Amino acid sequence: KWVDEMTEFHALLSGTLAVIHLWMYATGQEVLICLDAEARLWGDMDMCSMLPIWNSIYNSMSIMVNCMTPYHTDINGWKPWLDMLVTVGDYPPIDFVTPTLKLRFQYNLGTIIALSGSALEHGVGYSDGNHACLAYYMQQNVHE
Numbered sequence: 001k002w003v004d005e006m007t008e009f010h011a012l013l014s015g016t017l018a019v020i021h022l023w024m025y026a027t028g029q030e031v032l033i034c035l036d037a038e039a040r041l042w043g044d045m046d047m048c049s050m051l052p053i054w055n056s057i058y059n060s061m062s063i064m065v066n067c068m069t070p071y072h073t074d075i076n077g078w079k080p081w082l083d084m085l086v087t088v089g090d091y092p093p094i095d096f097v098t099p100t101l102k103l104r105f106q107y108n109l110g111t112i113i114a115l116s117g118s119a120l121e122h123g124v125g126y127s128d129g130n131h132a133c134l135a136y137y138m139q140q141n142v143h144e
Contacts, residue, residue, distance in 0.1 A: 003050070003053050007055055010054075013058070014055070014056055014058075016084075016112070016114070017057055017084070017114075018057075024080075024081050024082060024138070028059065028138055029057060031059060032054075032057070032059065035047065035059070036048070036051045036052075039051060056136065058136040058137060059139060060138060061134060061135065061136050061137075062076075062134075062137075063132055063133070063134055064133045064135065065132045066130060066131060066132070068123075068126040068127070069124045070123050071097070071099055071121050071122065071123040072121065072122070072123060073117065073118055073120065073121050074117035075118070076137060076139050077116070077118040077137040077138065077140070080116065081116060081118075081138055082114045082115060083114070083115060083116065083117040083118075083136060083137040084112055084136045084137075085117075085134070085135050085136075086134040086135075087107055087108070087131060087133055088110070088132050089109065089129060090131070091109070091129025091131040092127060092128060092129055093106060094107050094127045095107055095124070096111075096113055096122065096124055097122065097123055097124070097125075098115070098120050098122045099122075099123075100120055100121050101120065107124060109131075117135070
């Protein structure tokens with residue numbers, strides 16, 4: 001049900017990626033087609049039932065709920081690729097910080113940030129409210 005309810009949003013993220021990083025979008029689309037073929041070959045019925053309704057070009061997603069994230073680089077992505085971080089919830093203003101670039105962004109509800117989380121150190125401070133970050137990324141090992 002959740003995947004069905006996220007259809008339009010996933011299409012928006014995928015379309016945005018097609019505009020800002022066409023090569024990554026095309027590579028992601030190719031991998032999803034290959035995953036479908038391999039799932040059929042292996043008889044993986046769970047994967048075969050999920051791939052037709054998974055309309056995000058990203059092959060992985062993590063959810064962080066009500067937590068601050070100290071400065072870090074991500075370990076699951078690939079440096080040339082852009083992750084997309086999406087905020088949801090009800091919380092007072094917080095900042096998204098990339099200390100290497102000395103940049104600080106307002107990380108308000110509904111903000112989408114595209115960055116190479118594997119290449120750029122980043123973090124988010126503490127907040128009292130209820131909030132989550134949906135982190136969309138492509139795992140390099142899926143593309144091998």
